Amino acid sequence: MLLANIVQSRNRWHDDMTTKRPKGQRREVAPAEPIEAGYGPAMTLLNERQRLFVRAFFESPKKRGAATFAARAAGYGSPTSSVQSMASISSRLCSDPKIQDAIQEESRKYVTTLGPAAVRALKNLLGSPAHKDHGRAVGILMERIAPIESTHTVRVTHDATPSFKQTAEVMARIAELAAKFNVRLPPPRVIDGEAVEVKSRAAE
Amino acid sequence: MITDAQINAMSEAARHAWIDSVQGDEKTILYWPVGRRYTMVFISIVKRLLEQELPIDVRAKLFDWLDSCGADEWLTPEAVAHIEPMCDEGYAIVREAEKLGAGKALDVYARHEVFSAFCALNRTLLSAIELCSNRYGYNSIRRST
Numbered sequence: 001m002l003l004a005n006i007v008q009s010r011n012r013w014h015d016d017m018t019t020k021r022p023k024g025q026r027r028e029v030a031p032a033e034p035i036e037a038g039y040g041p042a043m044t045l046l047n048e049r050q051r052l053f054v055r056a057f058f059e060s061p062k063k064r065g066a067a068t069f070a071a072r073a074a075g076y077g078s079p080t081s082s083v084q085s086m087a088s089i090s091s092r093l094c095s096d097p098k099i100q101d102a103i104q105e106e107s108r109k110y111v112t113t114l115g116p117a118a119v120r121a122l123k124n125l126l127g128s129p130a131h132k133d134h135g136r137a138v139g140i141l142m143e144r145i146a147p148i149e150s151t152h153t154v155r156v157t158h159d160a161t162p163s164f165k166q167t168a169e170v171m172a173r174i175a176e177l178a179a180k181f182n183v184r185l186p187p188p189r190v191i192d193g194e195a196v197e198v199k200s201r202a203a204e
Numbered sequence: 205m206i207t208d209a210q211i212n213a214m215s216e217a218a219r220h221a222w223i224d225s226v227q228g229d230e231k232t233i234l235y236w237p238v239g240r241r242y243t244m245v246f247i248s249i250v251k252r253l254l255e256q257e258l259p260i261d262v263r264a265k266l267f268d269w270l271d272s273c274g275a276d277e278w279l280t281p282e283a284v285a286h287i288e289p290m291c292d293e294g295y296a297i298v299r300e301a302e303k304l305g306a307g308k309a310l311d312v313y314a315r316h317e318v319f320s321a322f323c324a325l326n327r328t329l330l331s332a333i334e335l336c337s338n339r340y341g342y343n344s345i346r347r348s349t
Contacts, residue, residue: 170264177267181274182285183254 040109042101049074053093054102058110067094207317229330233320236333240278242313244287244329245322247273249298251289283332294325 043051056070067090071077076089093099125137178185206222214222226234233241250266258266274281290298301312312318323329 167260170260174260174263174267177271178254180281180285181251181267181270183251183267183270183289186255186257 040102040105042098042105045098046102049076050093050096050099050102054099054106057103058106067091205317205320208315211316229323230320232330232333232337233316233323236319237278238314240276240336241319242310243273243276243279244332245290245298245313245319246310247279247284247287248290248294248322248326248329251287252295255289278336279332280336283335286328286332286335288326288328290322291325294322297321 039051043054046054052074053070053076056073057066060066060069060073062069065087068083068086071086071090071093072081076093077086081089122137122141125131125133126141128134131137174185177183211219211222223234247270250270254263254266270284273279274284297318298309298313301309301318304312313322319329
């Protein structure tokens, strides 16, 4: 059965590769399965327009005025709203703690997805020995692969015997003198607690 | 209750007459040395303190002091053991006396009328004096005077 499947898929691949495609026409790509882009907890708390604002904030082509761009893209204000009023709206949105949480959440996602690109850039840098930062790239990589190990030896010595002995002696003398001079000592402090029976694994 | 000031103000003849007239507890107090009076008051204060929560080192020092009192020429370990801790009323007198300073406070404890008040509040002070007096035959001397 498995062998038949492999043969069938191989034949299909062979047909695709050997069949002449008309010039200019691209090979058809099977439609991707829809992936449910779930929002995180912070994004879920926002309404649709606020969510759009957050997403547009990340996709803004502008370095400056990104928040204003995002507010306009999310549908805030009106087509005739001035730049000042849009700036005011975006400022209000940015200072909203719920939106700030959502931005933080989305930032984490973006950073995660930028990982492959960063690795690719590092790989390119390693492949270019002439690059001025080639050495740094090697250093960064080596630090990740073989971090410098350091060993600390901490010797802690507890020599409590004389102290315990002295305390016991003092306590014994206090008890003796209290009995001798008829002194009622205050009752010892009782620490309140709850006893919990722990069953050993062997008993279980 | 006659005070120290009144006793000091008496003429010699009047003082002798008064000494001859005193009886019972007052006589016991009168013949008990001043230094031992405040020592006994202090013992009752220390016993009161020892009944409260104290650091171990402080407690040990106070017990050592009590032990040294028992080795005194006049006070016996039995008498020290016999003295009860000071009551709240007695301690109120101590707090008032302490306002004069540590040295003066001791003089105040030993005053005839103040020590009599302590003895009235804590009868074990008087019985402790009796215990010590019996040991050294002090009672017989006192009776003869």
